[in-house]
Amino acid sequence: MGRAPCCSKVGLHRGPWTPREDTLLVKYIQAHGDGHWRSLPKKAGLLRCGKSCRLRWMNYLRPDIKRGNITPDEDDLIIRLHSLLGNRWSLIAGRLPGRTDNEIKNYWNTHLSKRLLSQGTDPNTHKKLSEPAVQQVKKRKSSRGNSNKKQNNSKGKGAKVEPEKPKVHLPKPVRVTSFSLPRNDSFDQCNTFSTVSSSQGGEGGLGTEVVQGPWSDNVNDDENGTGFLAAYDDHGFVNGSDFECQSHVPASDDDNSLEKLYEEYLQLLKTNDDQVQLDSFAESLLI
DNA sequence: AAGCGCCTCAACCGCCTGGAA
């Protein structure tokens, strides 16, 4: 018995949000708070599905969101958290102040997984790929621009040749309830480790601190620049037990706090036996 | 300059879970 859609799609707007819709949503939430997503659109005068409103608010309109310019340290942290948690984007996002799961998921899929592949690391297992696999990746990369360049193109939906899809090799994700890890609270929790929020103006109001635009060039150009990925490979982060955190970029408050954050997680792992490492780690994120 | 194809990322979809009835 299939579940009915979350809302009737009839007569509802879809696709990109207009500035007017954004304004309506923001004004409503500022006045009444978020939650009750199903009834919210109606009350706010929006012809949108409640889910769509929630997504828009969570990913783009919340005042505490910072967009773009993922720092190399955040980059590093995402990779390391992913090696521990797998595709549990919401958990990873919860550890990165101002970042959303969608943003991190996209960033992983478009940048980091490719980068790991090109470095000879399996983005799913975070283990070294066999030599032929690495060469295949490089081949594919270099073949870009040739007539045979169609690979994982979503536009060719019909005859989609499945490239190796990322599979999670970790236990089933633990759902984070709004009680155990509410979004905003998670930022606060992060801030117990870090001072990030104080520097990014979370209370700046809608859009005042939102950075629009492409990802930082630093990130894209960082392939070998800071060397942290080389360290990643060399230290085998997969088990989370035999590498050392390294600060590879000039230390700012943000960078240090991210390092600290991750080190705390590592300590949690180190203090438990191997069997319960992941569980403990996951639990630590939920408290 | 034009056309083609890839890349990015905002948005959607379907499923799952927890809580209320």
Added chain:
DNA sequence: GTTCCAGGCGGTTGAGGCGCT
């Protein structure tokens, strides 16, 4: 104990931008 509802999550899609030929 069961069913239904609402919220949350990860996976997937596709429009638009961009680079290459």
